[in-house]
Amino acid sequence: MAKTSDVLGEQQLGVPAEQELFINMGPQHPSTHGVLRVLLKVDGEVVTDAKADIGYLHRCFEKIAERRTVTQVIPYTDRTDYLAAITSEWAFVMAAERLMDVEVPERAEYIRVIVGELQRIASHLIWFGTFALDLGATTVFLYAFREREKLLDIFQKLTGARMLYNYLRIGGARNDLYDGFADDVRRFLDDLEDRLHEYHTLFTGNRIFESRVKGIGVLSAEDAIKYGASGPVIRGSGVPYDVRKAHPYSVYHRFDFGIPIGKDGDVYSRYLVRMQEFYESIGIVRQALDQIPAGDFIGKVPRRMRLEGDAYARVESPRGEVGVYIVGRGEENAWRVHYRSPCFTHLQLLGPLGVGGLVADMVAVIGSIDIVMGEVDR
Amino acid sequence: MYEWLLGTGMSQSLANIIMGVLKSLIIIVFLAVSALILVLMERKVAGRIQNRPGPNRLGPGGMFQTFADAIKLVSKEDVVPSGADKAVYILAPLVIFAASVALWVVIPFGPNLVVQDLNIGLIYLAAVTGINVLAFLMAGWSSNNKWSLIGSMRSAAQLVSYEIPLVLTLVAVGMMAGSLRLGDVVAAQQGGIQNWFVFPQIIGFIVFVVAGMAEANRKPFDLPEGESELVAGYNTEYSGFRWAVFFLAEYANLIVFSALATTFFLGGPSGPFLPPIVWFFIKTYAVIFVTMWIGWTLPRIRIDHLMNLGWYVLIPLALINLGWTGLYVLWRG
Numbered sequence: 001m002a003k004t005s006d007v008l009g010e011q012q013l014g015v016p017a018e019q020e021l022f023i024n025m026g027p028q029h030p031s032t033h034g035v036l037r038v039l040l041k042v043d044g045e046v047v048t049d050a051k052a053d054i055g056y057l058h059r060c061f062e063k064i065a066e067r068r069t070v071t072q073v074i075p076y077t078d079r080t081d082y083l084a085a086i087t088s089e090w091a092f093v094m095a096a097e098r099l100m101d102v103e104v105p106e107r108a109e110y111i112r113v114i115v116g117e118l119q120r121i122a123s124h125l126i127w128f129g130t131f132a133l134d135l136g137a138t139t140v141f142l143y144a145f146r147e148r149e150k151l152l153d154i155f156q157k158l159t160g161a162r163m164l165y166n167y168l169r170i171g172g173a174r175n176d177l178y179d180g181f182a183d184d185v186r187r188f189l190d191d192l193e194d195r196l197h198e199y200h201t202l203f204t205g206n207r208i209f210e211s212r213v214k215g216i217g218v219l220s221a222e223d224a225i226k227y228g229a230s231g232p233v234i235r236g237s238g239v240p241y242d243v244r245k246a247h248p249y250s251v252y253h254r255f256d257f258g259i260p261i262g263k264d265g266d267v268y269s270r271y272l273v274r275m276q277e278f279y280e281s282i283g284i285v286r287q288a289l290d291q292i293p294a295g296d297f298i299g300k301v302p303r304r305m306r307l308e309g310d311a312y313a314r315v316e317s318p319r320g321e322v323g324v325y326i327v328g329r330g331e332e333n334a335w336r337v338h339y340r341s342p343c344f345t346h347l348q349l350l351g352p353l354g355v356g357g358l359v360a361d362m363v364a365v366i367g368s369i370d371i372v373m374g375e376v377d378r
Numbered sequence: 379m380y381e382w383l384l385g386t387g388m389s390q391s392l393a394n395i396i397m398g399v400l401k402s403l404i405i406i407v408f409l410a411v412s413a414l415i416l417v418l419m420e421r422k423v424a425g426r427i428q429n430r431p432g433p434n435r436l437g438p439g440g441m442f443q444t445f446a447d448a449i450k451l452v453s454k455e456d457v458v459p460s461g462a463d464k465a466v467y468i469l470a471p472l473v474i475f476a477a478s479v480a481l482w483v484v485i486p487f488g489p490n491l492v493v494q495d496l497n498i499g500l501i502y503l504a505a506v507t508g509i510n511v512l513a514f515l516m517a518g519w520s521s522n523n524k525w526s527l528i529g530s531m532r533s534a535a536q537l538v539s540y541e542i543p544l545v546l547t548l549v550a551v552g553m554m555a556g557s558l559r560l561g562d563v564v565a566a567q568q569g570g571i572q573n574w575f576v577f578p579q580i581i582g583f584i585v586f587v588v589a590g591m592a593e594a595n596r597k598p599f600d601l602p603e604g605e606s607e608l609v610a611g612y613n614t615e616y617s618g619f620r621w622a623v624f625f626l627a628e629y630a631n632l633i634v635f636s637a638l639a640t641t642f643f644l645g646g647p648s649g650p651f652l653p654p655i656v657w658f659f660i661k662t663y664a665v666i667f668v669t670m671w672i673g674w675t676l677p678r679i680r681i682d683h684l685m686n687l688g689w690y691v692l693i694p695l696a697l698i699n700l701g702w703t704g705l706y707v708l709w710r711g
Contacts, residue, residue, distance in 0.1 A: 139674050146429055359608075
């Protein structure tokens with residue numbers, strides 16, 4: 001009797017050649033970052049075909065968003081990209097603000113930039129740790145989590161939550177920065193800079209690491225554009241596309257920051273891009289802390305929010321371009337919400353990037369495009 | 379004791395059998411205790427390297443944590459997967475355990491502290507380490523799991539290709555000592571640190587440590603069970619006591635390899651002031667500590683790079699070492 005996995009594999013990838021084998025990588029697998037299932041056709045250890053099977057974490061976010069008032073939806077947006085909750089919230093509230101022409105006070109915009117960039121650091125720290133873990137370097141994982149822990153303490157003090165913050169509101173943020181926030185953050189950033197140096201000495205120049213990632217999973221610039229990649233994935237291929245620069249939102253135009261890009265489009269380039277983004281984010285947060293004006297942390301918003309018309313907003317999340325499209329028909333809840341997820345778009349790259357490599361390379365590729373399954377399935 | 383047994387009027391063959399059983403029991407108990415210590419040591423060392431305390435709840439400094447783990451493993455339900463080849467599945471852990479116990483037959487803990495100082499000790503070691511491959515293949519094949527199968531294929535490829543440099547370094551050691559008996563190897567290194575083989579055999583030592591870590595499936599060469607790639611490799615389907623036996627065998631292999639490194643290159647049990655057996659364990663555990671240190675720092679190597687390292691780097695190095703040893707022995711006279 002044929003095994004279920006083989007039947008599914010044949011449906012998806014076709015009948016295997018004589019020496020080929022189907023393997024199910026996931027949904028329960030240590031390095032698929034949640035419940036991703038990758039159907040692999042392998043010849044020995046060489047991957048000859050690969051297809052991602054998703055849907056294990058589908059929670060009907062878009063449908064739920066139609067049945068709740070806009071304010072009530074914000075906690076749900078946290079749960080899409082749960083490693084970068086702030087940026088998902090940001091895209092959603094920004095779309096709602098554009099739809100209703102809500103003014104956001106300047107201080108609120110600065111708060112958003114600060115927490116958004118800190119969120120990017122937190123998310124990249126997780127990526128760094130898990131990516132190293134995928135490559136078998138267990139120690140790096142705990143080092144990265146040590147720093148993230150300090151950052152989460154700051155978030156906890158600010159928002160009351162460590163992961164799913166529910167912090168941004170339409171028109172601003174839920175509460176103002178607490179006294180001493182700037183000092184806490186500055187101390188953390190100084191510390192992080194030292195630690196990043198430590199990470200580089202521990203991991204970046206390592207011969208084994210370099211042999212595992214250089215020239216693996218090469219994505220050309222044309223392909224990256226064709227597949228609709230964004231974030232560190234497209235920048236790793238040498239395309240300087242960053243929503244913060246290409247379609248400036250909030251107060252990003254006031255800050256001086258660069259867009260790190262990679263040369264080769266391989267796993268190593270994407271790694272280096274993310275590692276440099278740490279420094280860029282640190283720079284942005286420092287500038288924002290210096291410039292932040294006094295004022296309100298939330299603007300004037302109508303008591304009853306009626307959504308009329310449509311609006312689209314996009315932000316640069318740690319994983320790429322997150323877009324939220326809201327259509328309203330004069331009611332308090334949206335008529336339709338669409339969430340554009342970078343991870344979903346990047347997941348289709350698994351096949352092109354992973355085929356021809358070994359199973360171990362597949363793991364490196366999955367790690368390098370930084371998948372969060374909560375965002376893929378929504 | 380042997381004489382005492384004969385003195386009670388026992389026949390020689392019966393006395394031999396009783397002595398053999400006793401000695402193997404001692405070895406098994408020794409291995410079990412070493413594994414308990416090593417698991418704790420591994421977790422403590424890993425913890426310190428990773429900026430955390432490691433197990434620290436049960437007993438002073440978490441000393442009894444491994445006992446608790448062992449009790450848990452032993453008391454777990456014995457599961458054989460429905461599609462498994464039952465006989466082979468059950469046999470595999472026994473084979474690997476027997477192989478790792480058998481290695482200890484020739485290792486000298488101290489003067490006269492050896493189960494059987496065979497005059498072909500080096501050849502015996504090379505032969506017995508080969509049995510591991512068989513056990514991995516049996517486990518991977520019989521589990522009826524594709525990850526297990528890939529894991530066992532990897533381990534076969536890895537162990538076979540790292541056996542060659544390992545054996546080549548053993549040959550060089552044999553040339554240095556002029557004997558294949560481990561007791562003679564130790565005797566040739568007596569008389570102070572300058573006589574240790576590690577100095578004339580520095581290339582051999584490095585090759586031996588790298589190949590030995592690969593043989594013992596230590597990180598960064600833990601490909602047969604590379605967790606983030608193969609779930610758990612050849613022992614994916616094993617649980618409870620059978621898995622514990624694999625685990626035990628793995629640590630037994632680690633301590634065997636370290637003991638061999640000590641015996642061949644670091645003077646074995648010789649040393650000043652302290653009794654020989656203490657020196658033996660100090661050196662062995664020092665080697666183990668270094669392998670843990672390396673393992674918890676480096677990322678896992680990829681299977682094809684592993685093969686390249688074995689065939690293109692270690693084997694040529696081992697051959698060069700062999701040639702150098704020949705010249706050295708000639709020059710020494």
